[in-house]
Amino acid sequence: MDFDKNLNMYFHKDEFIFAHDPEKKCKSGDIVLVKELPERLTRLITHSIQEIIYPLGDITDPITGKKVVVGKYRDEIEHTNKLYGKSDKSFSYEKAPPRGRLEGTRDFTHGETYIKYHEDGKDQPFAV
Structure with missing residues (x-):
């Protein structure tokens, strides 16, 4: 600030x-x-x-050692879900695919990125 x-x-x-x-x-x-x-x-x-x-997604409070989501502890969120019922659309850590599951697949992250300084009309897939 x-x-x-x-x-x-x-x-x-x-x-x-x-x-x-x-x-x-x-x-x-x-x-x-x-x-x-x-x-x-x-x-x-x-x-x-x-x-x-x-x-990403694995923030742990250094004092308590509990997992944190936004500003609440994960176990408090689970407790609230048990009290009031869990929404069908809510995120589930058990059902979520593991992070890094797309490791090794060829998307645009396999190429070196560079900063585009001009427009020459050619395809520039790795330009930022």
């Missing part, structure tokens, strides 16, 4: 960090620990990924 002294208001400010992940161990949505590189790897890449803190 940035504070504007003239308007006396806070404005949300996003910051994008491009990090190097040579082993491709991260997936979209993971919470990771990044470390600034001593010198830039490329024009955009200024950090490297140290470790995955929490994989």
